[in-house]
Amino acid sequence: MSRTIRRAVARLIWAVTGYRMRSEPAPTRPTVFIGAPHTSNTDFFLMLAIAFEMDLKIRFLIKDSWFKGPMAGLMRSLGGIPVDRNDPASIVEEILGAVERGEEFHLVVTPEGTRGAGSGYWKSGFYRIALGSGFPVTLGYVDGVAKVAGLGPSVQLTGDIRADMDVIRAFYADKSGVKPANRTEPRLRSEDQDS
Secondary structure, eight states, X not given: OOHHHHHHHHXXXXXXXXXXXOOOOOOSSOOEEEEESOOSTXXXXXXXXXXXXXXXXXXXXXXXXXXXXXXXXXXXXXXXXXXXXXXXXHXXXXXXXXXXXXXXXXXXXXXXXSTTOOOSSXXXXXXXXXXXXXXXXXXXEEETXXXXXEEEEEEOOOSOXXXXXXXXXXXXXXXXXXXXXXXXXXXXXXXXXXX
């Protein structure tokens, strides 16, 4: 898809959703993008609009059921990577393997997982991928109250999970998502297990 077409699609998404982009400059090196709060299917389209507008080469994790039937080709062409819900840990190894082979891309992860049906915790895959690859984490967001979406700052993880998550929590504290009732507080299960 040409840059002109990608920009036109982004403008269409902004017009249809009523959102606008408010963003930090695009990262200049590969990063793990957090897509949060992940509260609605609208998030997917807003993520595409941000990537298309900023001309970013992205890959994104999405459940493998999207890769059955006529949607499979479209999902792959947009950068989708299927996640087997029965073996979610294998995706971390797969992504780290791609990085070791020299592939360059921005990886979009929605750590809240299934919208509105979460365990009260974010999934930790984004953290393990970022730490293992040395990639920074870029804080992508959707704020339904202000009707804006975009990229926040990039954070280099330290390995101190609680301190790193405190930085992430502070950023997302005032971000509502499209459906605020479905929002999950940024917290990894390991933070509470280490207490």
